Amino acid sequence: MNPKKKQLLDAAYQLFVEKGYQSTSIQDILEHSNVSKGTFYNYFSSKNELFIDVFNTVFEKMRTARKEILVGRDVSDYETFIQQGNCYLELMQKYKLYTLFEEAIASNEKELKTFMENNRLLEIEWTFERLRDLFGQTKEPYLLDLAVIYTGMLQYAMYFFRQSEPNTQPERVVRYVFNRLTHLVEDVSRTEEQLIPPRFLSVWLDRPQDEVVIRKDLFEKTSAHMKRLITLSSISEESKEAHEEVLDFIYEELLERKKPKIHLLRRALETMDEDPVFAGQEIMATYKAMVDEIARIRTKTS
């Protein structure tokens, strides 16, 4: 990397951590990095962009450190998860990032806010996936809720714990909160209370493709169901083949094409729907609804 750019990133990082975002002026950064204003704006178009550049790599480092703890270990081991949480929080503490991140996420700078919100979501996603490792697929419907409230508990407990014992290892807090969590997993899977369905994760992270993936299993089953219906029906072999072709076409087009030809697909579906074999069949209505939904999601993507 260009030395001037590196000087800027280093000085900016230090000053942001020390004084916060607002309170660090570009002038400050220039003085601490021996770089002139002209050069600054040669590398970054704004203070926001600089911030994002600095903390993108910081986030990256923290995630890598956390990921390394997992190698060669059982993903379902509680202790590993606790160590990962502890590691992340220790880095937050070591680099005094709490207040800075709070400032950035609450900032009125739209770019910054979006950047930080996205990182917060990535944290929730990571936690969600780790909880699935720990507690198993069967608990999945409740795990987004739990990931969210786990993060909330951890944040707040850390905040107030720091007030009562500054410079302490966060491990006690992580353990405390994790112990609570294990009880809540049992609790919610017994009472079957759900607040936010896990599919919202993909919605929030703006990954509509994932929504399709979530629906894929169900769609495959419904598709197979339709085929069975056709095979068992009393229509001509030719019609059967025709219908099956349509089903395969829709499946491929809808799930595997990059740019599905939605209109064509709908037309094919309509012609199939006209066959009296499907009249009054509930499965046909379900199938059509699923095609509609996935089509809607996929058009939104492109």
Place this chain on the structure above:
Amino acid sequence: MNPKKKQLLDAAYQLFVEKGYQSTSIQDILEHSNVSKGTFYNYFSSKNELFIDVFNTVFEKMRTARKEILVGRDVSDYETFIQQGNCYLELMQKYKLYTLFEEAIASNEKELKTFMENNRLLEIEWTFERLRDLFGQTKEPYLLDLAVIYTGMLQYAMYFFRQSEPNTQPERVVRYVFNRLTHLVEDVSRTEEQLIPPRFLSVWLDRPQDEVVIRKDLFEKTSAHMKRLITLSSISEESKEAHEEVLDFIYEELLERKKPKIHLLRRALETMDEDPVFAGQEIMATYKAMVDEIARIRTKTS
């Protein structure tokens, strides 16, 4: 209230809620309130002060609304607590205060930050006391922890819930989080895990007087214990009286005087300590330690 001041407060409130704190300039407020700059600085010494003035009354209103739900009801009724939580969150939502408060608490303006942090602490305190109403004095050692993580769960659950279903009643979230809490009360009182002792509440809220109150009971008992020791001892009646006088003096001076005469009190304690009656008595050491501690707290206050 002066009409000009009211105009300012009203316009400021509206603009802060609409655009946030940073993004609302004083110029904006002046234009929306038909007040000139001179008058503005006649009533408020800064934008910070204006904000604090505006939201002090907002907080006041929200707390009053919440308090009114309790009148004529059983303080240990779960449903009432849920309604109170719901009421508070609905007001937050109605007036779109979430993002604004986040901005203020993370702000680099020291005044603002302190104001918001103090309000956050008052929230924790309120929750702590209500949890004591609900779950009883016996759970007290764990209730600060629970108040903290309850608040954290609620904040985070609300944040993400709003993302998935904007404009919804927060009641579902409150219920969900409260149900989790009831389990955690059992959980922590069984495992006896404690993270932050409740006395920290008074420390955080900068109410050292409360620390004295907490110790008062214990000090009274120790004091009485000392008196019994004296009565039962084989020293002259005169010495007994002298010692009792000292004990009473220390008690009054230490706990009831506005400005306790610490040095005088210590001298008296020393002379008493010299009496061989107390030699090797463990209670004397305890008593002296307690006097020291309370004296330390009380000198810090004044």
Place this chain on the structure above:
DNA sequence: AACATTTTAGACTCATAGTACAAAAGGAGC
């Protein structure tokens, strides 16, 4: 040495918080 790129310093614009102050407006008492 000639040319190309990077870097610099500082002048400039614009927005904003807060100060200062003289002039105008608006009562209250007579």
Place this chain on the structure above:
DNA sequence: GCTCCTTTTGTACTATGAGTCTAAAATGTT
């Protein structure tokens, strides 16, 4: 209607900070 006092206004001013622009200097390349 006049006087005295307070409130209000408008405007000019200082200071700070983000971001633009540019001519000149420094540095690198062929």
